[in-house]
Amino acid sequence: MASFSQFGNDLYTGKRSFDFVGKKRIWFTVAIIAIVVAIGGTFLRGGFVLGIEFTGGSEFTVSNPAEVDQSLAQDAVAEVVPDAATRVSVVNGGDSIRVQTDLVSTEESQEIRDALGEAYDVPLEDVTYSFIGATWGSDITRSALTALGVFLLFAAAIMALYFRTWKMSAAAIIALLHDLIITAGVYGIVGFEVTPAAVIGFLTILGYSLYDTVVVFDKIRENTAEGTSRTFGESVNLAVNQTLVRSINTSIVALLPVASILFIGAVLLGAGTLRDIALALFIGIFVGTYSTIFIAAPLYAWMRQGETIVRKEDKKKSAPRTTAGAVR
Structure with a gap:
């Protein structure tokens, strides 16, 4: 059995790969079902359990x-x-x-x-x-929503400028919204109390999720540069495979201390603030890793595959092959 390091090297070189892009319809279907369950489950349960800081x-x-x-x-x-x-x-x-x-x-x-x-x-x-008071609680709610909106707009603008394409920015923000909805849905369905500490956790996972997505997108931009013999979809899929081990390792390293904080805060100390922040982070990091691999990159490939220049280049690169050149 090949070692984990050899496995990662095979993924990086393309000797071994998983077809994330080719099976995008499966991942999109799973994401849509999860979002529907998150929203529907929260609605059927009667909405979120808001902390006293929001309701007064x-x-x-x-x-x-x-x-x-x-x-x-x-x-x-x-x-x-x-x-x-x-x-x-x-x-x-x-x-x-x-x-x-x-x-x-x-x-x-x-x-x-x-x-x-x-x-x-x-x-x-x-x-x-x-x-x-109820007025102070409504002010907190308004401030949290304002902070979320400003963050999303600022992040979208920065990524569009950095990658020089709005489609990468749009794919990243859609994946980010997926993370928020799923994380919030877990709170709504299970009945966890939403407190300011939980909101801080929500805002923190936005940065983590975007960081992971930007790393993958940076590799995509490198792989899709001129001079490659791969089709656009193959280049995107290779980028995801090349960063797969890194994404998994980073997520595990991040989840371990968060899980420790969650256990210590909730079980040993009974510290509500630690529990609320760690719980949001734990759910968000897990969901964010999934969305980076299965949502953001395949969605970007899907958004670009209809472009005339991409279709022409893919046709030109596929013509000499005896097969369709699909990744293994």
Whole structure:
């Protein structure tokens, strides 16, 4: 059995290759199905579970509770505000109970503090209270969407200038939107809470996904330069194979520490911020690697195959061959 390094060398030289471009319809179909499931699943589940930072509301934290039974908090809040929507979670490795509700009045907040202190057998000073207004929450949402839009426009413009073709830029942005929709869909379907930390994770994976795509596209530009005997599709496919091992290695190296942070943050420390950021990064890096290999490059090849100059060049290069010259 050939070693992994020999396998990578065979992919780079073209001695061995996977037909990513030739099977693009399969990858596109898988991507479309995944997007439909992500959007449809989120819609059927009732939308995203937005954190209090986006919706506004009241938050109570019970430190050092005698027990961590979440139903006690729900019952305590229901005694004061029967119709309040309550979310209870255990944080800080079980050392605290976090209770989030709709925005309540000052009098109601004091009554809820008293009820929580009694329910968990802690002094009143161990039950803290804070609130976030709906206006501030809407400002955060607007700022996050604005940051996303500005990033996408800026990245698209820079890539179009760098590669001197808008089609590479469009393919990269479409693959990036695929990553965002799938990652957000996982949050929506599973019911993970979307917090500012999760949004930071979303924005971070945009940079990672684009970086991986740009590396592949740079190799595509090199392979499709004049003087090669390969067709355009073959050159694109070779570029993906040449960078395949690098993409896999980079993703594994990136996923390992993120997985460690996710485990430590969620399981050992109970740190919500670490968990939210690491979870978004973990999903996004995995999906981003897939989209770079199976979506971005094949999509770019498909966008260029209808151009007159590409068709003429491919016909000229294919004419002397006894076969269609498809990659193995």
